Each structure stands twice: as structure tokens, then as C-alpha cells.
Amino acid sequence: MDTSNTASSPAARKPYGMLALFDSAPAIYEAARTVREAGYSRWDALTPFPVHGLDGAMGLGRSRVPVFVFIGGVIGFFVGMWLAWWMGYYNYPLIVGGKPYFSPIFPFPIAYELTILLAAFGALGGMFVCNRLPMHNHPVFNYENFRSLTDDKFAVVIEAEDPLFDAEGTRTFLEELGPLEVTALYDEEDDA
Amino acid sequence: MNTTKDSLSHPDGGGARPAVLEEVRPANMPRRPIVENQRTFAWITQKVCGIVEGRAPLWWWVAFVISSMVASFTVMGLIYLTATGVGVWGLSHPVFWGWAIINFVFWIGIGHAGTLISAILCLLKQKWRTSINRAAEAMTIFAVMCAGIFPLFHVGRVWFAWWLFPLPNANVIWPNFRSPLEWDVFAVSTYGTVSALFWYMGMIPDLATLRDRVKSVYEKRLAEAKNGAQRTFETAYYQFRKYFYGVLAMGWRGSNRHWSNYEMAYLLLAGLSTPLVLSVHTIVSFDFAVANLPGWHTTIFPPYFVAGAIFSGFGMVLTLMLPLRALFGLQDLITQYHIDCMCKICLATGSMVGYAYAMEFFIAWYGANPYEGFAFVNRAFGQYSWAYWIMITCNVISPQFFWFAAARRNLVLVFILSIFINVGMWFERFVITVSSLANDFLPANWNYYSPTIIDIFTFAGTFGIFGFFFLLFIRFLPLLAFAEIKAVTPQADPHHHHDNGNDDGHK
Numbered sequence: 001m002d003t004s005n006t007a008s009s010p011a012a013r014k015p016y017g018m019l020a021l022f023d024s025a026p027a028i029y030e031a032a033r034t035v036r037e038a039g040y041s042r043w044d045a046l047t048p049f050p051v052h053g054l055d056g057a058m059g060l061g062r063s064r065v066p067v068f069v070f071i072g073g074v075i076g077f078f079v080g081m082w083l084a085w086w087m088g089y090y091n092y093p094l095i096v097g098g099k100p101y102f103s104p105i106f107p108f109p110i111a112y113e114l115t116i117l118l119a120a121f122g123a124l125g126g127m128f129v130c131n132r133l134p135m136h137n138h139p140v141f142n143y144e145n146f147r148s149l150t151d152d153k154f155a156v157v158i159e160a161e162d163p164l165f166d167a168e169g170t171r172t173f174l175e176e177l178g179p180l181e182v183t184a185l186y187d188e189e190d191d192a
Numbered sequence: 193m194n195t196t197k198d199s200l201s202h203p204d205g206g207g208a209r210p211a212v213l214e215e216v217r218p219a220n221m222p223r224r225p226i227v228e229n230q231r232t233f234a235w236i237t238q239k240v241c242g243i244v245e246g247r248a249p250l251w252w253w254v255a256f257v258i259s260s261m262v263a264s265f266t267v268m269g270l271i272y273l274t275a276t277g278v279g280v281w282g283l284s285h286p287v288f289w290g291w292a293i294i295n296f297v298f299w300i301g302i303g304h305a306g307t308l309i310s311a312i313l314c315l316l317k318q319k320w321r322t323s324i325n326r327a328a329e330a331m332t333i334f335a336v337m338c339a340g341i342f343p344l345f346h347v348g349r350v351w352f353a354w355w356l357f358p359l360p361n362a363n364v365i366w367p368n369f370r371s372p373l374e375w376d377v378f379a380v381s382t383y384g385t386v387s388a389l390f391w392y393m394g395m396i397p398d399l400a401t402l403r404d405r406v407k408s409v410y411e412k413r414l415a416e417a418k419n420g421a422q423r424t425f426e427t428a429y430y431q432f433r434k435y436f437y438g439v440l441a442m443g444w445r446g447s448n449r450h451w452s453n454y455e456m457a458y459l460l461l462a463g464l465s466t467p468l469v470l471s472v473h474t475i476v477s478f479d480f481a482v483a484n485l486p487g488w489h490t491t492i493f494p495p496y497f498v499a500g501a502i503f504s505g506f507g508m509v510l511t512l513m514l515p516l517r518a519l520f521g522l523q524d525l526i527t528q529y530h531i532d533c534m535c536k537i538c539l540a541t542g543s544m545v546g547y548a549y550a551m552e553f554f555i556a557w558y559g560a561n562p563y564e565g566f567a568f569v570n571r572a573f574g575q576y577s578w579a580y581w582i583m584i585t586c587n588v589i590s591p592q593f594f595w596f597a598a599a600r601r602n603l604v605l606v607f608i609l610s611i612f613i614n615v616g617m618w619f620e621r622f623v624i625t626v627s628s629l630a631n632d633f634l635p636a637n638w639n640y641y642s643p644t645i646i647d648i649f650t651f652a653g654t655f656g657i658f659g660f661f662f663l664l665f666i667r668f669l670p671l672l673a674f675a676e677i678k679a680v681t682p683q684a685d686p687h688h689h690h691d692n693g694n695d696d697g698h699k
Contacts, residue, residue: 001212008282013194025683025684025685026685026687029686044447044448044449045447045448046446046447046448047451048237048397048401048446048675049233049397049675049676049678049679050451050454050455050675050679051679052685054448054451055451055452058448058449060448060449062456063453063456064453065456066456069464080378083358083369084369087358087367088366088368088369091366092365092366094365094368096368096370097370106369106370107371108635109375109379109475109478110374110375112471113375113379113382113471114378114382115383115466116465116471117386119460120389120390120461120465121389123457123464124389124457124461125451126453126457127457128442129394130453131447133442133443133444135442135443137443138443138445146404146445147404149445150400150444150446151233151237151296151401151404152234163532171673178664
């Protein structure tokens with residue numbers, strides 16, 4: 001978040017992309033749709049809260065978090081059943097109240113709770129994995145107005161690595177969307 | 193929603209419309225706003241972050257000191273118990289499940305409202321939940337911590353409490369998975385863990401906002417510092433806040449690609465927490481219902497316990513949120529509409545609990561089991577009838593005031609009734625636990641159970657522990673889920689501007 005180095009020596013910076021700032025949910029929605037229709041692929045929208053319908057406007061596919069949840073849940077269920085079987089039937093069979101050593105019925109609450117426990121870890125972990133979080137730093141944090149993006153402003157960022165990106169053309173394109181401002185973002189050089 | 197006149201009367205809309213439809217005038221019933229006075233996003237951010245970023249008010253310090261002192265009751269009580277033995281509690285033949293299990297069920301039950309608000313109301317798309325879910329989830333976690341203390345120390349030799357978990361020990365023996373008490377170990381520890389995960393994940397975007405504000409808050413506070421000592425403190429506090437929020441926010445930057453995964457994970461956690469919360473109190477009720485004791489051995493227990501848990505939890509949410517709303521001036525975010533909704537849930541669940549009480553009596557009579565019949569007559573008219581009627585008054589009669597809008601608007605009355613609900617639900621667990629144990633099958637076994645002073649202080653102290661953690665939560669973490677609140681304001685709708693004008697106010 002310390003931008004003093006990069007600001008003082010422009011030579012040590014490499015372009016990351018172009019950011020356009022908007023001040024309302026309808027504006028970011030329209031902007032996202034226009035950017036998508038223009039054919040950009042490496043770009044993102046930054047919003048302080050999930051804007052309803054923005055996934056569709058950006059053309060995002062379905063999230064892959066459910067895969068992690070399903071795997072977690074299946075592991076949890078079988079671990080629960082296996083625990084009760086291995087401990088009560090295999091490793092140390094012990095007669096308690098004349099009940100069978102193992103039955104799929106009585107360990108069901110254990111398997112049920114472990115299903116939920118590991119599926120929940122799958123949800124949180126899956127969210128982190130899919131989002132590549134935690135991330136120590138990111139070029140958008142170099143934007144001097146970043147603070148407002150977790151408060152009440154919205155932004156579209158088109159990355160310089162996008163095949164359609166062109167410093168002048170992309171700036172003009174973004175300015176036509178009616179933003180509050182358009183700013184070039186820079187990344188710090190790896191060995192600067 | 194928006195397809196009113198235009199699309200219906202469109203020539204392509206298919207065939208002639210009955211003439212009577214032209215005369216239908218839909219009633220104009222605007223939804224009550226979730227955020228009042230058309231507050232902006234920036235106002236909401238400032239309002240909630242300001243609580244954490246400002247200086248601690250005097251009442252906070254007073255409450256914190258009192259809570260810490262009260263919490264020491266539990267600490268002292270538990271030290272004395274560990275040094276002496278479980279006999280310091282009033283447990284004796286035939287009541288060996290006294291206040292410990294009552295307090296455990298009481299605290300676990302309180303937690304359930306937090307999960308109901310965060311999970312079940314999320315699945316039901318109840319947008320008003322966003323203003324209260326964060327504090328209610330915090331309440332859940334701290335309530336589960338308070339609950340866990342009692343069974344942990346009730347095992348007697350607390351240094352062997354890890355035997356509850358299936359861990360290898362020197363006796364090479366494993367837990368008995370046939371026992372509801374072992375199911376409870378899994379249910380409660382899963383519940384505590386999943387609640388914490390859900391709470392934390394919901395907080396990440398708000399923590400990112402706090403992180404981004406740390407520097408400007410520091411600059412402002414440093415300018416206000418009067419001397420070197422204050423400046424040193426502000427700098428040290430800045431370093432702490434920078435790393436605390438920076439680490440917890442995990443580098444969140446509000447990317448919509450992230451929001452997409454985040455919302456999916458949130459929805460799935462809500463979907464997982466819903467069966468979880470229902471299963472936890474179901475399994476807690478199995479602790480009783482699986483035993484062959486009249487008054488415990490009933491199939492109504494799981495739904496009855498879950499309804500009671502939600503009832504007591506909403507009582508506690510009201511007890512906590514009404515003072516906070518007044519102290520922090522949150523009237524625009526926690527509106528009368530929110531209070532109405534919570535009161536109505538108390539009314540509904542309180543009436544369900546009342547129905548369960550009546551149905552237990554009916555089944556006790558209809559089942560024609562003399563022991564079962566006696567257990568219930570004994571509850572209402574036996575040696576613990578005083579507790580039974582406190583329970584009926586607090587749980588069944590007091591929420592009936594919430595039928596009336598005037599009662600729901602009288603916040604002092606709502607606060608008092610919420611305390612009644614808390615008291616009543618504690619007595620419900622007392623009645624269930626003690627009256628069945630004290631008067632079992634053989635009159636020769638009967639006895640009258642009373643708690644000791646250690647019981648009373650240990651339980652009273654848990655309110656201090658709860659208050660201690662809740663006050664710390666208020667100081668350091670965002671009290672309201674403001675990213676979610678912003679998302680349910682009218683200006684968050686990306687089609688907001690288009691609706692104006694062509695829609696006759698019918699929306």
C-alpha cells in the first residue's frame with residue numbers, strides 16, 4: 001500500500017492497466033456490459049458490495065466453489081462412518097448395552113456433523129482458492145483512490161495484458177462510458 | 193415485478209384481456225425500507241466504521257469492567273470446582289444433571305437465533321436480516337463458548353476432557369458412538385466451528401473497508417493528539433490496526449470475480465448451516481429423549497427444542513440490539529421494521545413452544561402411561577410447580593403482547609419482554625431437567641434439588657464472559673454487515689433509475 005517509491009520513479013513502473021471510476025450501481029452495470037461487448041477478456045469490476053446482476057453483465061460463468069463443498073462433504077460423511085466402524089468394530093470391539101459393534105444408524109449423527117463441518121471448510125477454502133486469496137499485494141491497491149472502492153465507488157479495470165489493450169484507445173474507450181475519472185495503473189517491477 | 197400494464201396490454205401479449213382486468217387497481221403497498229432516510233453508501237460506511245474507529249465511550253469502559261468482574265465469578269467457581277470436585281455443585285441423588293446441563297442447553301439455545309438469522313433467513317431471502325446478522329452471529333459464537341464450559345467441567349476431571357474426542361489415549365479405548373452425549377460432542381464442536389467460519393467469511397469485505405480506512409483514521413487521530421505520549425500511543429495503535437485488519441481482510445479488493453465466488457460460498461454456507469442448526473438442538477434434545485425417563489422420552493423433543501432455541505435466541509438478540517441501537521444511534525439501520533420482524537418471530541416461536549407444552553400434556557394423557565401422566569401432573573402441580581408457572585408466564589403469555597403494533601413500538605416494553613423470554617427459557621430447561629429426575633419411578637428415590645452458591649456464581653459469571661467478548665467484538669470488529677446492507681438499499685439496484693416513472697409506484 002506504500003506508493004511513495006513507485007510515484008517517485010516512473011521508470012521503475014510497468015503498466016498494469018487502465019481504471020475507470022464510477023459512482024453508481026447502474027453506471028458500473030452499464031460499463032461492465034459495454035466492456036464485455038467490446039470484446040475485452042482480461043478485465044475486472046471492483047465494487048464495495050455484490051451488485052445484483054453484475055456477474056451476468058460481465059459474462060462470468062458459474063462459480064466452482066460447489067465442487068470444493070461437495071468433496072468436503074463426501075469426505076466428511078465417509079470419515080464419520082469409518083471412524084465409528086474402525087474404532088467400534090475393528091480396533092477395539094466392546095459390547096455396550098448389547099448393541100451391535102457397528103450399524104449405519106447410530107453413527108449417523110457423527111457422519112452428518114462431519115459432512116457439514118468439512119463441507120463448510122470446503123466452502124471457505126474453496127472461496128479462497130477460487131479467488132487466489134489471501135494475496136499480499138495487488139496493483140489495484142496502488143490506485144490512490146482505492147479507499148473509495150470499498151466504500152461507495154465502483155471501478156472497471158482493463159489489464160494491459162488484454163490483447164485488445166492499447167494505452168490511448170482503451171483510455172478513450174473508457175472515457176466514453178462517462179466515468180468520474182480514468183487512471184493508468186502501474187505495477188511495481190519485480191526487482192526494482 | 194415490472195411487467196404491469198405495458199407488457200400485459202401489449203398487442204403481442206396474446207388474445208383479448210377480460211374487461212374486468214382494466215378495472216383492477218393494484219393496491220399501492222410499498223415495502224418498508226430496510227435503511228431509512230435514504231442514507232447513502234458513504235453514510236452507512238462511516239456510521240458502522242465510526243463505531244470501531246472512534247474512541248471507546250464511557251459506557252463501554254464501565255460495561256467492560258463490570259463484565260470482567262462478573263466473568264471472574266465463573267473463573268473462581270471453576271478453579272474451586274477443579275481443586276475440590278463436582279460435589280461443590282448442588283448435584284446429589286437423584287438429580288445429577290442440575291444447573292450444568294440447564295445452563296448448557298440455555299446458552300446453546302441462545303446461539304441458535306444467530307444461525308437462524310444468518311442462514312435460514314438468507315435462504316428465505318429476508319433482506320432485513322442484513323442489519324442484525326453480524327451481531328447475532330457474534331452472539332452465537334460467544335454463547336456456544338459459554339455453553340461449552342458446563343459439560344466440560346461437568347465431566348469432573350476436566351484434564352481428561354479430551355477423552356470426549358476420538359483421540360488415542362493410554363487406555364487404547366475409544367468413545368462410545370452409540371451415545372447421544374458423544375453425538376453432542378460432534379454437534380456442538382461442529383456448530384461452534386462452522387458458526388465461526390460463517391461469521392469470519394461474512395466479515396472479510398467489511399474488514400477490507402476498515403483496513404483501507406486505517407491510515408486516514410491514524411492521521412486524524414495523530415493530529416488530535418495533545419502530547420508525545422498520546423502520539424506514541426496512536427502510532428502503536430496504528431501499527432496494531434494496520435496488521436490486524438490487513439491480515440484478517442486477506443487482501444480482499446472487491447473484485448466482482450471474487451464476489452461471484454464469495455456469494456456462492458455464502459449461499460452454500462447458509463445451506464449447510466440450516467440443517468446444522470436444526471441438528472444441533474435436535475441432538476441436544478436426544479440427550480434427554482433417548483433416556484427412558486418419563487417426561488424426557490418423547491418424540492416431540494427435537495422440534496420443540498429447536499423452536500424454543502430460536503425463541504430464546506431472538507429474545508437475546510432483542511436484549512442486545514435495543515440498547516446498542518440507542519447507544520450508537522443506529523435507528524436508520526436497525527429500524528422499527530426490524531424490531532417488528534424480530535418480535536413477530538418471538539411471537540411465532542413462543543406460541544409454538546406453548547403448543548408443545550400443551551401437546552406434551554395431551555400425549556401424556558392419551559398415551560395412558562401412568563408414569564408419563566404423573567410426570568406431567570407433577571411438573572405443573574408438584575414440588576417444582578413454581579418453576580413451571582414462571583416458565584408458562586414468561587414463554588407463553590409474555591410474547592402474546594407482540595400481537596399488538598403498539599407493544600412492538602414501545603421499545604422499553606419490548607426490552608422487558610425480551611428479558612422475560614430469556615428467563616422463561618432458562619426455567620423451561622430447569623423444569624425439564626430437574627422435575628423429571630427428582631421424581632422418578634420409585635418414590636423412595638425422590639428428593640428436592642437445590643443449587644449451591646457455587647452453581648449460582650458460576651452461571652452468573654458466564655454472562656460476564658459473554659459480555660466481555662461481545663464488548664471486545666463491538667470495539668474491534670464491524671458491528672453491522674455494512675457491505676450486505678449497502679446491497680439491499682434501493683440505490684444498489686443496477687436498474688434503479690429505469691424504474692422511476694413508468695411504474696405507477698407498484699413495485
